Amino acid sequence: MYLHSLKLWNWRKFAQGPGGEPGIEVEFNDGLNVLVGENDSGKTAIIDAIKTILGTNSYDGNWVTEQDFYEGSLLLKIECVFRDLSPQEEAYFYEWLTILQELSELRIVMEAEIYEDINKQKKIRKSLKAGPEDLEIGLEDTVRQLLAVTYLKPLRDANTELSPGKRSRIAQVVKSLSDFADDSPEQERIISNFSHAFDELKKVLDEPVLSKIGTTVDEVL
Incomplete structure (x- = not known):
């Protein structure tokens, strides 16, 4: 399978649209993909969104912080859609699949919200679900680990x-x-x-x- 699309709402510099649509939607090819753009155009934000929702198999932390929220927003959302699942992959993710007419896809959604606890301290709660729109259910950690990506930071030394x-x-x-x-x-x-x-x-x-x-x-x- 491969990552077919990524949608971001209120993630860093990508605000939610006026009608609730994502601030950006990126479609990927099955194979090598290259992001090209000027400095501060959002390339790193896209990569970090992917590793935040999927997790990594390296030692990097994937926490959501206040700096990840678009300025003035209290809720952010990241959505990934995978396509071209093999029969074995469909078996692993069966209860979270979206079955379309000619294909199946795995849709994963992460939401994070800034709130105040009983002591008036700002906290962030995060949820991770998968499934068809409006029918999402929680994604187990053991299943999520199957989606973990290998992330290599910019080479400095x-x-x-x-x-x-x-x-x-x-x-x-x-x-x-x-x-x-x-x-x-x-x-x-x-x-x-x-x-x-x-x-x-x-x-x-x-x-x-x-x-x-x-x-x-x-x-x-």
């Missing part, structure tokens, strides 16, 4: 973040593959092989590429 270790980027990608069990010899071997390959690649590229980049940066500074 390649030497550290591409090195072996449980928190490295390579480890995060490998752990998301069902073929490699947690802490198995196969997992450790492939992570180590990736590290060795990057070290060898760095040696090959050092003089013709990396050193020239460094020289250019030094000249600019």
Whole structure:
């Protein structure tokens, strides 16, 4: 299956429309998708909305904060729709599926609300449901974990973040593959092989590429 669409209401810079329609709706292709836009155009907001509603299999937190609400709003909503489910995936998510004429889809909705508790302290409550519109039911944590995504933050320190270790980027990608069990010899071997390959690649590229980049940066500074 693949993520077919994303809708956002009052999420960061995307306000809810005057008629209750989402502030933005994005449709994705089955395969590679690239978001292109100027700074502060909402690209990061879209990515963060996906990882907030689906969760990640890395060590990143996915909490909703007051800064995630559009200015002046107390309620936000994120909706994801998955399509092209395999028979096995349809079996996993059967009670949450929306059955259409020629296809089935999995619709997931997360809502968050700012409220005041009995001590007048601002709190945020969040709900996660799935199913056809107006017929949503709660989505169990064990089922949601099947939807967790692998999120790789912007690369800042390649030497550290591409090195072996449980928190490295390579480890995060490998752990998301069902073929490699947690802490198995196969997992450790492939992570180590990736590290060795990057070290060898760095040696090959050092003089013709990396050193020239460094020289250019030094000249600019």
